[in-house]
Amino acid sequence: MHLHSLELFGFKSFADKTTFDFHAGITAIVGPNGCGKSNVLDAVRWVLGEQSAKSLRGDEMADVIFNGTDTRKPVGFAEVSLTLSDCATDLAVDWHDVRVTRRVYRDGNSEYLLNKTPCRLRDIQNLFADTGVARAAYSMMEQGKIDMVLSSRPEDRRAVFEEAAGITKYKTQKREALRKLEATEANLLRIGDVIKEVKRQIGSLQRQAGKARRYQALHTDLRVLDTQHSRKQLDSLEAELARCHAEIARLGESEEANRAKIDMGENELAEQRAVLDKIDRQIADGRTELQRLQSEIGTHQNRIQFNRQHAEELTELIERCKKDIAAAETKRAQHGKEIDQANALIEKTSQLLQAKEGELAKVTDLIAEFRAERSGHEAKLEALRLSGSKNEKRIAELEDEISGLAIRRDATEENRRDLDDAISGARVKSNVR
Ligand code: ATP
Ligand code: MG
Numbered sequence: 001m002h003l004h005s006l007e008l009f010g011f012k013s014f015a016d017k018t019t020f021d022f023h024a025g026i027t028a029i030v031g032p033n034g035c036g037k038s039n040v041l042d043a044v045r046w047v048l049g050e051q052s053a054k055s056l057r058g059d060e061m062a063d064v065i066f067n068g069t070d071t072r073k074p075v076g077f078a079e080v081s082l083t084l085s086d087c088a089t090d091l092a093v094d095w096h097d098v099r100v101t102r103r104v105y106r107d108g109n110s111e112y113l114l115n116k117t118p119c120r121l122r123d124i125q126n127l128f129a130d131t132g133v134a135r136a137a138y139s140m141m142e143q144g145k146i147d148m149v150l151s152s153r154p155e156d157r158r159a160v161f162e163e164a165a166g167i168t169k170y171k172t173q174k175r176e177a178l179r180k181l182e183a184t185e186a187n188l189l190r191i192g193d194v195i196k197e198v199k200r201q202i203g204s205l206q207r208q209a210g211k212a213r214r215y216q217a218l219h220t221d222l223r224v225l226d227t228q229h230s231r232k233q234l235d236s237l238e239a240e241l242a243r244c245h246a247e248i249a250r251l252g253e254s255e256e257a258n259r260a261k262i263d264m265g266e267n268e269l270a271e272q273r274a275v276l277d278k279i280d281r282q283i284a285d286g287r288t289e290l291q292r293l294q295s296e297i298g299t300h301q302n303r304i305q306f307n308r309q310h311a312e313e314l315t316e317l318i319e320r321c322k323k324d325i326a327a328a329e330t331k332r333a334q335h336g337k338e339i340d341q342a343n344a345l346i347e348k349t350s351q352l353l354q355a356k357e358g359e360l361a362k363v364t365d366l367i368a369e370f371r372a373e374r375s376g377h378e379a380k381l382e383a384l385r386l387s388g389s390k391n392e393k394r395i396a397e398l399e400d401e402i403s404g405l406a407i408r409r410d411a412t413e414e415n416r417r418d419l420d421d422a423i424s425g426a427r428v429k430s431n432v433r
Helices: 037-047 121-128 145-151 154-165 168-432
Strands: 002-009 018-021 077-085 098-105 110-114 117-119
Touching (some): 002 037, 037 077, 037 098, 145 154
Antiparallel strands (some): 002 018, 002 077, 098 110, 110 117
């Protein structure tokens, strides 16, 4: 059996899928501190079923999943696959290669696969038992483990040697067989108790069995008697049935006759119902008519009442009118007298009016004469106004002329004074000479 390869994906510092092929002759992996050498061993232990997160240098199982760097995001799950070749004999299986895979998710769920088929951890442990290939086996010694083995208790050291000697599997089987033996002994004890209890119950069960047997014999007698009784009852019932059949036949005939009578009765009933419906309709019509007449009577009575009141009011009105007529007669007689007086006055006034109209005609003629005269005067006045305005114009011209002459006169006067002054000056000069 050879370690063939190890595939890591998302496990600790191996973010990308990394495959280690262990060719013949590879004896070591070397690298600087912190490059991930121990992570490779952790991966081998983990894929073989390591359950302790602490021994994988973490706090919980999900810590084995690559949890990112400054430049890279964390991944969702870690997967490691270990392939062993040439293992048909060592592992007593039919396959040449065995590939063990373990996967863990962030929620802590783990799954195992054996040659890509899902399986239990126990299947993997059973497969590698006594081969030295197991998470706690001597074939994997991490840093400091050799020291620990050498300085540990003899019992712990013995476990390593037992594993190497290939007896661990038998010891496990022995432990399992002893456990089963203990369980069987416990079962035997329980069975002894059960037997004691059953023996105690046998007496009462025997009494119950005697009772049951007696019950069965009596029950058989009862069935025989019951059968005979039933036979007799059957005979009497059959006779009764025959009587009933005859009665049914007779009743059938009378039923026919009664049915025909019922049909006839129903026909008659239908006719009577039709007549009754007609009468009902007439009654309903009569009721409607009655209601109509009653409401008409009510209307007429109201009108009579109203007319009575109206008649009383009219009688009162007639009384009042008669009184008014009497008063009006008196007034009319008085007005007749007043009219006569007025007529006499009108007669007198019309005579006066005629006289006044004659006067008016004269005055009108006079007015016409005056009007003609006035229009003559007005024409003259207009002519006078025209000549007046002409005269005013002439006066204004003359006044302009006068003022021009006055100016000229003043100028001439000035001239004359100058000449006088010149003359008197000349005279004074001549006198002096
Ligand atoms: P040494 O020679 O000192 O023993 P080593 O080569 O054995 O070192 P490991 O201990 O295998 O190195 O690897 C440690 C490296 O793995 C550290 O750089 C650590 O940051 C990284 N590492 C561990 N767990 C994770 C994880 N879950 N995600 C990312 N990186 C991780
Ligand atoms: Mg290391």
